[in-house]
Amino acid sequence: MSEALLELEDVVSGYDELQVLWGVSVAVMPKRLTTLVGANGAGKTTLLRAALGSIRVWSGRVRFEGEDVTRLSAYQKAARGLVLVPEGRQLFNDMTVEENLELGAYTARARPDYAANLERVFTYFPRLKERRKQKAGTFSGGEQQMLAVARGLMASPKVLIIDELSLGLSPLLTQQLFGTLADLKNDGLTLVLVEQNLHLALALSDYAYVLAEGRLHSEGPSREVANDPDVRKAYMGM
Amino acid sequence: MYKMFAGVLLALGVILPGMALAQKTITIGFTTSETGKLNADAAPQLRGFELWRDQVNADGGIKAGGTQYKVALKHYDDQSSAGRVQQLYTRLILQDNADFLFSPYSSGLTSTAAVVSEQFGKIMITTGAAEGKTYKLGNRYLFQMYTPADEYLTSALQAIKSKDPNAKIALVYSNDGFSKGAADGAAKAAKSMGLNVVLTESYAPNTTDFGPVINKIVSSGANVLIGGGHYADGSTLARQLYDKKSNLEFISLLVAPDIPKFASLGKAARGVTVPSQWEPTVAYKPDFGPTPEQFREMFQKKYNTLPGYHAAGGYAAGLVLQHAIEQAGSIKTPAVAKALNAMDATTAYGHIKFADGKQDHGLQVGHDMVLAQWQKGDDGKLHSKVVWPKSAANAKLVFPLTTYHQ
Amino acid sequence: MIFDLTASVINGVLVGAIYGLAAIGLTLIFGVMNVINLMHGATIALGMFSLYLLTTAVGLNPYLAIVPVLLGGFVFGVLVYWIAVHRVIGSSDLMTLLATFAVNMIIIGVGTAVWTTSPYNVDVSVPQLAISMHGYTIPGTQIVAAVLAVILATLLYGLLYHTRLGKAIRAVANNRAAAELMGINTRWVLAISFGIGIAVAAGAGVLIATLFPFTILSGANYELKSFVVVVLGGLGDPAGAMLGGIVLGLIEGVTAPFVNVSWTPVIEFTLFVIILVLFPAGLLAFKWGRK
């Protein structure tokens, strides 16, 4: 019996006949920022998909709040508060900012908090408030990423998983968004960050998992992982 | 046990050949449109065939040369499409050993079937295949029951001329083979009769919205309309002419108003005329077979509805074939064909005579069309009355319709 | 000539509104799940026959009959979705085309067996509303049908843009994977969208049947028109479909005085192909620069 909020146990999965994950275990502690790092193609996104239920878990288990949720589909997990901000934003481009946020709060859990959540995300991202009637597809990359995070927050998440937050953003914008994440953590939100940008991710997070070729390479408190010479050499070019 | 079985076999062996001697069967093969868009028109024709068969068989069969032949009909669904017609007619001839053939419904399918029937030298009585073209391709064994398409609207034009020689005529027809043939014939006839056609317009056969067409009729200033096509478009046109208060004084549409169901249009049907191959109320004196009245009663008894001309044409096709076989005293094709070529007789369906030239063999030249009109009877219901020619009429043509619709 | 043209334009707009409604059913299904619904025409025909049954057997007012038809159409659509479509959603275009075509064959087959292919007619008239001018008359039924078509389209628009369900439907249309992540049960949204598309098509069938006689095969004609309409309005865009329908009606009305009406289909379908090639997103969507 662990006190982890989200727990993956020996997860094996892949696409059709192609196995990608070879038994990965991850535990996400409440009110912490956990980060999952690894090179391109290490299986990070596949692990998220398996955890969220977008693809089938071949073997192993996914536990959320102590309950086995392995077989639940993505929308059912979202309804329980396990929320993903997907890679590449995946906004509803033909819909307005407001509608995107509304859809973020689609679940029965989040709906009662709609007004409060809306106010909260507008404080975090005042830009979105100015453009609430604008269509999401017309936004710049940075604004879209803000909207994606904001949409995730609207779901009143118990765990918010963010996939490749920094992808395609300028260093300045990336800094800004990471700042927001720090605020969120301080507010007591449980976060999982999946990143290629190890420097920032490890600096911010409490605990890190390093994924390589579909297996867990190493894990530990972020500072230790950041100092692991192996990791430094392989992923941080040092 | 097996003794009993053998006994039964023995008995069958004695009885069956005996039966075969006493009674022979002739098979008549054809395809009909049980499905697809021609079904509405083809179905009554099939009823006509079947009524004739039942009567012949009830009377003991066709007598020819001292033998009694029972009649069997063998038919397949052609799905209103020519694709399988040749395959099915070949099957009818070779597998089902059809002695004679009826045509499918519609000129297109009939021409396709004719390639096969001619090839095998089988007689095919055609009904529901009005277009003259089919009979001008060099056939030897086709015999047409219908007055050819290009003469369909002639009676309507005659009626118009007698009522209003200065009529402005709108010729509006469905753009399909048969209707176009009828319209082309009408245009020619109108010209020779000195009538004034102010609008010639064709529409796609699957048209449902006649708004633009009716607007054109109105703006042409026409006071009479002739044309139409088949049941679906014709009934739709009639209904919208009424809905849109077109104020026409005379309407004559092909085919559609002859189907008894046309009366379900209610007021929109009132006063509409139809050139008809046959009407239940005609007063022909037949040389053989039942009188028109007897036919009507028999048909009504069996199918609980009035026969239209598709049904009468089907029935008469059987009757004519039967008569030719009896005249020939044989079921051999050359003898029967000879009898058909020589036929010049009146039936419940009217006068029948086939052209016998090389260029137009089988074309119907004896039969006359009548003009029928839907009129409100004393019982408040709609009845189809023969109004033209005057010699065949049992009611007066209501003209103009404008007052009738008030 | 001027009155002729005016009358044809009005006629075109009125009929076009119904074309538009019919096409909304098609375009909604395409927009949400990228399926070209080849049972669209058969569904319209089912709507027509439902009206016939409801007015003759049950004796319902023809315009009230639209309510049970919409409900029945919805249930039918959801059922068809689960039985025939769901399994092939997301596989190639060919599979979904064939799945819906198979259902089309089944409906037409059963319909032919039950009703044959002869025309049926529902006797409706609203003479009080008829408008006459200079010999041209617009029947009341046509006005009522067009108004009802616009009302239904507006209701549907309201549903899509101002309700939770509608937003979920649009979200799925926009990005199904993301919608799933928002906690939306996308499988059900697909089924419901299919149901709505079918219901609207059946409803359009009812309106058409109040105007014109019909057979079980009549729907095919409206299916082809719906294709033209959705291409005009932009595939997958319900608001565009209504406009596209009216444009098509206008084309039919405006060309009629100048050419023989049997040429209308030639013009329609040639235009259809040209627009599709030059403006695949639809003429109307092109204006907003959307792809």
Next chain:
Amino acid sequence: MGSQVILKRPTFWIILLATLAFALVPALTGNLELRENLLLGAVYIILASNLNLMIGYTAYVNFGNIAFFGLGGYIGLYVVNVLGWSLWPACLIAGVVVSLLAFILGTGILRLRGAYFALATIGVNEAVKAFVTNFEPFGGASGMYLSFSSFNALGGARHALWLAYFAIVVLMGLSLWLSLAIKNSRFGLGLFAIREDEDAAMVLGVRTPRYKSLVYAISAFIPAVAGTLFFFKNGVILPDQAFDLTLSIEAIVMLMLGGQGTVIGVALGAFAYEQLRGFLLVSSTFSQFQLVVAGVLLLLIVLFLPEGFMGWVYRHLPRLRRVIE
């Protein structure tokens, strides 16, 4: 592909045998009913296997395939009936003209992909049909009726129909051989690349627009010639029959049934489908519900056997993939 290589392929010999069987069995037995059955089977095989070049090899769903057949019929019959030429040059003219038209049309509509292309092909078929219905030189709505004397030029109706039949059987063999040859050529490889991922194919140097237009034009040729022969044999051509959208869709059903992208599978699918429809039509039990039965069958295949009969065979006997293509 060199001719030596193709001679080594078992599929080539299967095609040759099947073609010979189609031609000889009815001829030697003199069974005309069998001939009529096989004729429709052969026409369906022609339609399905040429359509397969588009759908099976290139993944472009062409609903308007029947327009080639119908237009070919019209052009051919025009040449025979109005110009009074003999049947054989008429066939050739029909094939060439329709292919050229297809090539020109293809450069336009093949820019569309997926459902958009499918819709455009429906539009093309309807536009051509509507046009021909109004086009007086082709007889407009009345169509064209062939005089029985046209058969006399070929030695009388009986003889002419046999000739038309043999010609169609040869076309069937050619269609299948063409499918096989393309499948095993560089051209075919390019087409398969388009099927798998058109953008990637373009990057790899496949001139996709040229390839697509070419295969579209090729897939038009034999159906157009077959159209001339078929309607010649029918003796009459009408717009409704020539441009029957349902037959177009049925051709897709046939190639699905057999397994899209295969050569023999598609032929089997077409033949089986033709036999099934024919059986349902003349069967007293099913004739009322033939459409329903066909629909249910199609649905079951789409849902549970999407790779078709050949796909199923390959799955269970993978070695056959090389023997029967």
